[in-house]
Amino acid sequence: MRVYLAGPDVFLPDPHGRGAALKTICARHGLAGVFPLDTPDHIPEAWRALPLPQFIALCNESHIRSCDALIANLTPFRGPSADVGTVFEIGFMRALGRPVFGWSNTAADFFTRTRMEVGATPDGPDRWRDRSGMLLEDFGLTDNLMIDSAMLASGGGLFTADVAAPWDDLSVFETCVAAVGGRLEIERKGKQALLF
Amino acid sequence: MRVYLAGPDVFLPDPHGRGAALKTICARHGLAGVFPLDTPDHIPEAWRALPLPQFIALCNESHIRSCDALIANLTPFRGPSADVGTVFEIGFMRALGRPVFGWSNTAADFFTRTRMEVGATPDGPDRWRDRSGMLLEDFGLTDNLMIDSAMLASGGGLFTADVAAPWDDLSVFETCVAAVGGRLEIERKGKQALLF
Numbered sequence: 001m002r003v004y005l006a007g008p009d010v011f012l013p014d015p016h017g018r019g020a021a022l023k024t025i026c027a028r029h030g031l032a033g034v035f036p037l038d039t040p041d042h043i044p045e046a047w048r049a050l051p052l053p054q055f056i057a058l059c060n061e062s063h064i065r066s067c068d069a070l071i072a073n074l075t076p077f078r079g080p081s082a083d084v085g086t087v088f089e090i091g092f093m094r095a096l097g098r099p100v101f102g103w104s105n106t107a108a109d110f111f112t113r114t115r116m117e118v119g120a121t122p123d124g125p126d127r128w129r130d131r132s133g134m135l136l137e138d139f140g141l142t143d144n145l146m147i148d149s150a151m152l153a154s155g156g157g158l159f160t161a162d163v164a165a166p167w168d169d170l171s172v173f174e175t176c177v178a179a180v181g182g183r184l185e186i187e188r189k190g191k192q193a194l195l196f
Numbered sequence: 197m198r199v200y201l202a203g204p205d206v207f208l209p210d211p212h213g214r215g216a217a218l219k220t221i222c223a224r225h226g227l228a229g230v231f232p233l234d235t236p237d238h239i240p241e242a243w244r245a246l247p248l249p250q251f252i253a254l255c256n257e258s259h260i261r262s263c264d265a266l267i268a269n270l271t272p273f274r275g276p277s278a279d280v281g282t283v284f285e286i287g288f289m290r291a292l293g294r295p296v297f298g299w300s301n302t303a304a305d306f307f308t309r310t311r312m313e314v315g316a317t318p319d320g321p322d323r324w325r326d327r328s329g330m331l332l333e334d335f336g337l338t339d340n341l342m343i344d345s346a347m348l349a350s351g352g353g354l355f356t357a358d359v360a361a362p363w364d365d366l367s368v369f370e371t372c373v374a375a376v377g378g379r380l381e382i383e384r385k386g387k388q389a390l391l392f
Binding site: 008010011012013051052053054056057058060061064077078079080081082083084085087088089090091092093094095096114117118129130132133134135136137139141143144145146147148149150152153167 | 204206207208209247248249250252253254256257260273274275276277278279280281283284285286287288289290291292310313314325326328329330331332333335337339340341342343344345346348349363
């Protein structure tokens with residue numbers, strides 16, 4: 001089972017080392033992890049002429065299409081929300097109808113994080129606005145409702161916990177991977193059962 | 197031609213007024229704007245039992261699937277990047293293979309904004325890292341490369357300019373809408389030409 005490993009992990013000081021570490025954990029649970037920096041099996045010749053960012057983007061889209069599920073690192077990145085590149089990829093996989101899983105090394109909910117990071121003033125009961133007058137989402141979710149709901153609606157899942165070193169610790173990731181492995185194994189057995 | 201109007205505009209103090217204003221501009225250019233707060237034509241009975249955030253998310257996904265194109269408000273939201281709910285929807289529409297357009301009321305590129313907002317220190321030639329050691333993207337793009345590239349690869353487009361009131365001014369939006377209207381009109385004529 002191929003699983004795309006979405007996340008801002010590509011921006012870490014040693015992204016290849018990180019990719020290898022994530023894949024080792026995937027393998028432990030019967031999954032083949034696909035990291036954004038991997039070279040796709042097939043690259044159309046025409047892509048070689050593209051500017052680097054477009055080439056990278058098309059490779060990542062191709063990786064996602066080649067995978068059975070997506071696991072996203074939702075640890076807040078430069079603000080209260082997950083990295084937008086990661087979120088783009090979650091939306092992409094959601095539209096393909098395949099399961100999307102998320103993990104975050106922060107347990108505080110989205111509303112709490114937003115209020116802490118950008119500040120908020122009350123505007124009626126249970127309504128808070130930031131300095132630009134923009135409403136804060138207050139549903140007790142992990143991030144914007146499109147993200148949390150995609151995990152639920154796709155039959156995926158969400159795993160969060162506070163850790164001491166949010167960009168190093170992979171224990172929450174492994175909890176997530178174990179769940180994905182279990183879930184995809186059930187599907188595989190179900191399909192086998194249909195065959196016999 | 198139906199166009200989904202993705203953006204953090206739903207968080208403004210008068211979201212329904214904003215939706216109406218966006219739709220008026222769309223109509224001026226021959227487009228039917230679909231705003232996230234609109235009620236979908238068909239809502240499955242089972243959705244009524246869902247918690248509100250999941251219900252909203254499924255309605256938005258349904259809206260996107262019903263549209264011919266997507267126009268995203270990419271004006272930076274609570275950080276250097278666009279609103280993550282908007283970015284999720286861009287990824288969703290990109291996977292459907294339909295054109296995605298974006299507009300932003302900020303002209304500064306993603307690298308410049310990120311460096312200004314989170315700070316950055318040099319790490320070799322043309323490489324900058326934030327305080328967590330995470331690399332900054334430096335491609336001169338409007339936002340994360342997945343977002344800019346989706347606009348290009350889908351045959352959409354990107355429109356940015358600095359304006360005095362980023363959450364009020366709709367002139368950049370109208371420039372974008374005019375381009376979408378023209379583009380979809382060309383497609384319509386092309387399809388008609390194939391019929392005769």
